[in-house]
Amino acid sequence: MATFTHPPDPELDDRVARIDPAIDLVAEIRRLLHERDAIFLAHYYQESQIQDLADVVGDSLALAQAAARARKQTILFAGVHFMAETAKILNPDSVVVVPDLRAGCSLADGCPAADFARFKAQHPDHWTVTYVNCSAQVKAMSDIICTSSNAVAIVKAAPRSQKLLFAPDRYLARWVIRQTGRDDMVFWPGTCIVHEIFSAQEIAALQVAHPGARVIAHPECDEPVLALATFIGSTSALIDHVKSSSTREFIVATEPGVLHQMQKVAPGKTLIPAPAQGNCSCNECPHMRLNTAEKVYLALRDLTPRVEVPEAIRVEALVPIQRMLDFSARDRTPPAGD
Numbered sequence: 001m002a003t004f005t006h007p008p009d010p011e012l013d014d015r016v017a018r019i020d021p022a023i024d025l026v027a028e029i030r031r032l033l034h035e036r037d038a039i040f041l042a043h044y045y046q047e048s049q050i051q052d053l054a055d056v057v058g059d060s061l062a063l064a065q066a067a068a069r070a071r072k073q074t075i076l077f078a079g080v081h082f083m084a085e086t087a088k089i090l091n092p093d094s095v096v097v098v099p100d101l102r103a104g105c106s107l108a109d110g111c112p113a114a115d116f117a118r119f120k121a122q123h124p125d126h127w128t129v130t131y132v133n134c135s136a137q138v139k140a141m142s143d144i145i146c147t148s149s150n151a152v153a154i155v156k157a158a159p160r161s162q163k164l165l166f167a168p169d170r171y172l173a174r175w176v177i178r179q180t181g182r183d184d185m186v187f188w189p190g191t192c193i194v195h196e197i198f199s200a201q202e203i204a205a206l207q208v209a210h211p212g213a214r215v216i217a218h219p220e221c222d223e224p225v226l227a228l229a230t231f232i233g234s235t236s237a238l239i240d241h242v243k244s245s246s247t248r249e250f251i252v253a254t255e256p257g258v259l260h261q262m263q264k265v266a267p268g269k270t271l272i273p274a275p276a277q278g279n280c281s282c283n284e285c286p287h288m289r290l291n292t293a294e295k296v297y298l299a300l301r302d303l304t305p306r307v308e309v310p311e312a313i314r315v316e317a318l319v320p321i322q323r324m325l326d327f328s329a330r331d332r333t334p335p336a337g338d
């Protein structure tokens with residue numbers, strides 16, 4: 001797993017330890033989902049057991065949209081904090097709970113609101129395009145939110161005379177610049193600790209061992225990795241590509257949790273997780289992997305921890321999110337997130 005140490009949470013550890021070992025966890029989760037009038041949303045990067053228990057598995061925006069459509073009293077969001085926050089922004093009347101409140105994101109955590117405000121102030125005449133992997137406060141300061149699948153279309157649609165600022169992922173920004181020719185776009189220098197650690201050298205060695213395999217990659221990866229890829233896209237796009245392509249073997253450069261859904265939609269294909277530098281298991285997101293079936297059960301049973309967004313920030317953050325949803329509806333590009 002990527003090198004990251006979370007602060008201890010002895011209270012949560014104690015609650016997990018006190019779960020009655022005799023209970024049928026899966027049956028209890030299903031019973032509680034019904035009892036709480038809840039929808040269970042899980043991101044593609046969650047462990048397989050969680051994905052198989054969820055009502056909907058998808059990327060961050062698709063999951064928030066699913067929550068909005070569901071009109072449930074409770075949303076259980078197994079992903080990371082900014083995703084649950086987005087669900088709360090779109091569904092203020094629902095109780096939104098997460099298995100582990102410590103599940104953050106290096107991109108969101110690396111772009112504090114106060115620093116972002118200063119960065120914006122240095123570029124006062126710029127229109128702010130912000131990747132969904134950011135806090136509600138940063139969203140509230142943005143002109144439009146984007147995801148990895150609609151970022152290129154959104155930047156392309158901006159008038160050429162309009163100066164642009166992109167945050168918080170620098171690799172996604174550079175990829176968007178290459179796709180759009182907007183080399184005047186300034187960007188926040190954030191990175192994803194998972195996607196930046198893939199090794200182009202190790203991937204190239206794998207290609208030699210698997211000459212029929214195609215490399216596919218998420219645009220949060222660094223340029224040498226993207227240069228090896230025959231297809232670059234969001235998690236949803238990568239899954240769709242594996243399903244529809246005639247290629248039988250893929251080297252997949254994104255969080256390996258996604259391989260579970262790829263294997264489901266394309267059972268006959270060979271999927272090789274791209275190795276990280278030094279061949280460690282750093283390609284697993286340490287935030288996503290905090291979530292477990294036990295913590296899912298506790299979140300549903302106790303309706304805690306809850307994700308809350310102050311109303312003034314929620315109202316402001318909703319504007320750029322809605323702008324993106326409206327843009328994507330017009331563009332007919334299904335929005336898809338991290």
Ligand code: SF4
Binds near residue numbers: 080108285288
């Ligand atoms: S994989 Fe990267 S971008 Fe996605 S949640 Fe983890 S740290 Fe954030």
